[in-house]
Amino acid sequence: MEKPNISVAIIAKNEADRIGRLLESCAFADEILVVDSGSTDGTQVICEKAGAKVIFNPWPGYVAQKQFAMEAVKNEWVLSLDADEEVPESLAAEILHAVKNAPPDVGGFSMPRLSWYLGRWICHGGWYPDRKVRLVRRGRAKWQGVDPHDKLDVNGKVRDLTQPFLHYVYRSISDQVVTMNNFSEIYARQDQPRGGWFVAVGVFHAFGKFLECYFWKRGILDGIPGLVIAMNSAGYVFLKHAKRWEQGIAEK
Secondary structure (H helix, E strand, C coil): CCCCCEEEEEEECCCCCCHHHHHHHCCCCCEEEEEECCCCCCHHHHHHHCCCEEEECCCCCHHHHHHHHHHHCCCCEEEEEECCEECCHHHHHHHHHHHHHCCCCEEEEEECEEEEECCEEECCCCCCCCCEEEEEECCCEEEEEECCEEEEEECCEEEECCCCEEEECCCCHHHHHHHHHHHHHHHHHCCCCCCHHHHHHHHHHHHHHHHHHHHHCCHHHHHHHHHHHHHHHHHHHHHHHHHHHHHHHHHC
């Protein structure tokens, strides 16, 4: 396959156990750039051996780090990825065709994301198609959002690709719980503390989240993994509310 004029921008820290799969799948690109925020497990060495350029940038947050990586590449087209993702050959071919034939008014492309968790591909519960804008013209897009929930805002038209990229979302249930704890901490620090009523509201929000994931979005069809996802999603919603309340207790 002829390499297009495209860069892959990746952010990483301590991803030695899984970033190799991503790097191998990005061999179609002209440039692979990894922005590392201080790995201690040899992630940098793995990336360099795979032919990627590695630069260090202290962790400024998800949105700022992804923006830094996107601005550090050299090519017109940028594909932004995380270390736990992968580009199948079918998507690589579609990306190549899209870039080669994109009219000037197109600033980016979205693609569905398919996640692997607890031994299966998750096709329900709000996890699929989970469409993301990841392929953009450099200078025509900017990372926005509130950490840790980031998104690419594109200046221009966005067209949809059909082939999914793959997401190996959590290493285990314990890894998911750690992520939930970290993300809820980030959320709690971003706003003012709330009173005890906010925790009560969190109960209803959490219950609603479970119903949404498991029944309305048919997570029940994903078996036990679907149940785990729905329960943990509800728990995460409640944690966000409870930690906002906890801030007020700590400050008294």
